[in-house]
Amino acid sequence: MSRVVIIGAGVGGLATAIRLAAAGHDVVVHERSGVVGGKLGVYERDGYRFDTGPSLLTLPQVFEDLGLGLAPAPVDPVVRHVFPDGTVLDSSSDPAVFRARIADAFGRAAADDWAAFWQRAERIWAASWGPVLQQPVTAATLLRMSWRLRDLRAIAPGRSLRWLGWRHLRDPRLRMLLDRYATYTGADPRRAPAALAAIPYAELAFGGWYLPGGLGTLATALAARARALGVEIVLDSPVTAIDQSGGRVSGVRLASGLVPADVVVSNVDALETYRELLPDAGRLGRLADRSLAGFVLLLGVRGETPELAHHTVFFPRKYGAEFDAIFGDPGHGRRARPADDPAIFVTRAPDPAVRPAGREAWFVLVNAPPHGIGWNAVDWRRPGLTEAYRDRILTRLAARGLDVRDRLDFAEVRTPADLASATGAPGGSIYGTAGGLLRPANRGPLPGLYLVGGSTHPGGGLPMVTLSARIVATEIESDLARRA
Numbered sequence: 001m002s003r004v005v006i007i008g009a010g011v012g013g014l015a016t017a018i019r020l021a022a023a024g025h026d027v028v029v030h031e032r033s034g035v036v037g038g039k040l041g042v043y044e045r046d047g048y049r050f051d052t053g054p055s056l057l058t059l060p061q062v063f064e065d066l067g068l069g070l071a072p073a074p075v076d077p078v079v080r081h082v083f084p085d086g087t088v089l090d091s092s093s094d095p096a097v098f099r100a101r102i103a104d105a106f107g108r109a110a111a112d113d114w115a116a117f118w119q120r121a122e123r124i125w126a127a128s129w130g131p132v133l134q135q136p137v138t139a140a141t142l143l144r145m146s147w148r149l150r151d152l153r154a155i156a157p158g159r160s161l162r163w164l165g166w167r168h169l170r171d172p173r174l175r176m177l178l179d180r181y182a183t184y185t186g187a188d189p190r191r192a193p194a195a196l197a198a199i200p201y202a203e204l205a206f207g208g209w210y211l212p213g214g215l216g217t218l219a220t221a222l223a224a225r226a227r228a229l230g231v232e233i234v235l236d237s238p239v240t241a242i243d244q245s246g247g248r249v250s251g252v253r254l255a256s257g258l259v260p261a262d263v264v265v266s267n268v269d270a271l272e273t274y275r276e277l278l279p280d281a282g283r284l285g286r287l288a289d290r291s292l293a294g295f296v297l298l299l300g301v302r303g304e305t306p307e308l309a310h311h312t313v314f315f316p317r318k319y320g321a322e323f324d325a326i327f328g329d330p331g332h333g334r335r336a337r338p339a340d341d342p343a344i345f346v347t348r349a350p351d352p353a354v355r356p357a358g359r360e361a362w363f364v365l366v367n368a369p370p371h372g373i374g375w376n377a378v379d380w381r382r383p384g385l386t387e388a389y390r391d392r393i394l395t396r397l398a399a400r401g402l403d404v405r406d407r408l409d410f411a412e413v414r415t416p417a418d419l420a421s422a423t424g425a426p427g428g429s430i431y432g433t434a435g436g437l438l439r440p441a442n443r444g445p446l447p448g449l450y451l452v453g454g455s456t457h458p459g460g461g462l463p464m465v466t467l468s469a470r471i472v473a474t475e476i477e478s479d480l481a482r483r484a
Contacts, residue, residue: 001025002480005252005261007239007277010038010423011462012453013267014222015469018066021229023477025263029231030254032238032424037219038267039423039430039454040462043298045410047356050298050363051216052414055347056311057209059202059463062470068221070211078208080309082400083173084317090309093207102174110171117168117178121201128198133458133467136442136475164194176319180343183367185459186291186431188323202463210310213353218462242266242278242449249448252277263448263476270433270440270455271426278449290370291431291460292326293416295338295389297364300409301348305360305402308348314400316341326369328376336369336376338389343367344397359409366393370427371417377427380417387413431460442472450476 002025006013009031021027035041041052056079060072077090089105092098095118103111161182165175181199182189211217223233241253242264251260266273271290316322322343328336347363355361371380380386390413394405416428425432432455433439439457442450452472454460459468 002262003260004028004263004265004476005030005259006265006267007242007252007273008032008038008267008424008453009036009223009233009235010267010453010465011040011219011222012465012469012472013038013265014219014226015066015466016265016267016452016472017226017231017233018222018229019469019473020476021226021231022067023473027226027231028259029226029233030237030239030252030259031233031235033422034235035219036223036233036235037216039419039425040216040219041422042214042216042219043412045298045412046300048298048300048359048361048409049214049216049354050361051214051347052296052298052363054215054462055349055363056203057211057215057218057462059206060209061206062463062466063218066222066225066466068218068225070218070221072209072211075208075210075310077309078203078311080312081173081177082312082314083176084315085173087173089173089177091204093204095204098204106171106173110169110174113169113171114174117164117197118201120164120168121197122205124195125198125201125205128195133464136457136471159194160190161192161194161196162189164197165189173315176315179319180313180315183292184461186429188327190320190323208311210349210351212351214349214351215462239268239277242273242446244446247447249444249446261448263450263480264444265450265452265472265476266444267453269425269429269453270451272424273444273451278444278446290376290427290429291433293368293370293419293428294414294430295366295368295393295416296414297362297390297393298410298412298414299362299364299404300411301360301362301404302407302409303358303360305348305404307402308346310347310349312346312348314344314346314397314402316343316396319343322367326367328369336378338368338378338385338392339366340392341396342393344393344400346397346402362404364393364397368416370429371415371420372427378416380415380428386415425455431455442468443475447479 004025004027006029009029017027039053043050043052079091081089099111165178169175179189182192184199239252243251249264251258322339325337325339345365369378419428450472452468454465458464
């Protein structure tokens, strides 16, 4: 039995703790904040309950072997898409149903285009699921990977998701729909790899799901399962450094002193791990391409809004302008800035457990530049910016036919700066490193050190983070067996 210290009680850290404790190891988790869950946050006020992080559960099968006893409910439509011309398209996890809905909304030719794209997305998923998403991946292993020629054609190395949309989808609204999936990894669709077509495939082939009471209940279930297996979870316990001795990790530093360990797993953002806990300036360059962040409104709304699905996205007329604003272009002197007319994503769960009677709890998200000072960041602490942008988003919603300004009990705001403070995510970047096949490795630079979570391989989002924990636990068991 080995002594394992995990830094951070996010989903990745807790899922790793469960796997290692079940394998017989002595596991302790040190969490800097007073709650578990990391970015899977919850906010409660006046009888309302909001998920402040992920709001859609996909690939629920990756949680099954953790023993959580979850009972997710399917969401249909998975997402309702409202386009600038007023057209509405509801996505479905039944491919035939979704094609029929596309045909009704956009015409038969658009449905045929989607069917052809879907076949390619399925090939990309099949090529990625085993060798990429469930195993450690580095530049060297990618080069050694025995891709079949058909897989390589499907994945289209060097091509972007935007390119893939233009190649397969003639209707600009379907291209817009596909572009949005790049933001699931915090990336710009014009630069994100075409391989990210695996994301819509995963969402629409396996469905979207909801946990009664909100997705924050997942964090509660993870913590309860970990404790039942003997894991010690220490809250309000920030780790200040990772110690090493004899060329391998030896423990972590707390304010109270050294906690020895045979294995250390960091569920802290990879950039913060290297910059703050284990400084190594040589590694910072490839970690600096940060994902986008999010500007969030938590709205307590009086009355009911039947035109909203559980998840509804309202697209702007010029979607590309949103990415121009958020990612900036230092080469042409364009700074990152909040988008004037962004896509607006509204989650409104029809769950009486999260709202008072006769009210609705709205989680409103728009993509935003990270917090900071520089070309590709915005100072979200600047006086007046938060209030002004809140009002702009409410005005944009009103322009799209959803004016709730006279129905509000309250409007709470969460900026990228707030996320950075609450979770330690640099700049409030939701996914850490921007989307791509190569993210920071799960194996650290020192023997005995491992990294888990959305900023590492295989990426952000609840299922990828949970797969990250599976990869890390498997690597640890393999390494310990070799040392024995």
